[in-house]
Amino acid sequence: MPQEAPPPEPPPLPELEVEPPPATEAEVVPRGFQVLAIPDVVPPDIPPPSTGVEIREADYLGEGVEGGKATGEPVKVSTESVEAAPTFTPFTVAPVLKNAEEVQRALERYYPPLLRDAGIGGTVLVWVLIDESGKVIGTQVNTSSGYEELDQAALKVGGVMRFSPAYNRDQRVRVWVALPIAFVVR
Numbered sequence: 001m002p003q004e005a006p007p008p009e010p011p012p013l014p015e016l017e018v019e020p021p022p023a024t025e026a027e028v029v030p031r032g033f034q035v036l037a038i039p040d041v042v043p044p045d046i047p048p049p050s051t052g053v054e055i056r057e058a059d060y061l062g063e064g065v066e067g068g069k070a071t072g073e074p075v076k077v078s079t080e081s082v083e084a085a086p087t088f089t090p091f092t093v094a095p096v097l098k099n100a101e102e103v104q105r106a107l108e109r110y111y112p113p114l115l116r117d118a119g120i121g122g123t124v125l126v127w128v129l130i131d132e133s134g135k136v137i138g139t140q141v142n143t144s145s146g147y148e149e150l151d152q153a154a155l156k157v158g159g160v161m162r163f164s165p166a167y168n169r170d171q172r173v174r175v176w177v178a179l180p181i182a183f184v185v186r
Helices: 100-110 113-117 148-160
Strands: 122-130 136-143 166-168 171-173 175-183
Touching: 100 148, 113 148, 122 148, 136 148, 148 175
Parallel strands: none
Antiparallel strands: 122 136, 122 175, 166 171
């Protein structure tokens, strides 16, 4: 039996050069992402990176407990009562600072000398708890200056303040007030 010859190979197809349509900007950026750009205006009040952070190799060894430190010590959770947190109390007459000169002297006295000499200042927003007689009975940092030393000094200055009492109608009330405490280099 004679063997049949294999069928001849079809001629190769001519190569066509087809250019894809130009990509639009929407097609270049994957969904869920955004294009980052340098801002037109850089805010002048960006605090410098915090210093004093110590990075130790021991913190990254994988030893410890979940939510704790590398040494196995669990993170301490604050057990302050809910009453210690700032809350809104309605008032019809706001408290008024009575000892502005003494507060000014306290600002100068408590300004950390190293920061003052380095020309570093800042503003700390402090929550101040004022009792029914106008006395400051508690302080907390609401917004940090970026410097722990300035934050602690602001809390000390807050403790020096004396106010007239706040009133809700005819009743004296205990209130939280947010006050900016600014340390300015002169």
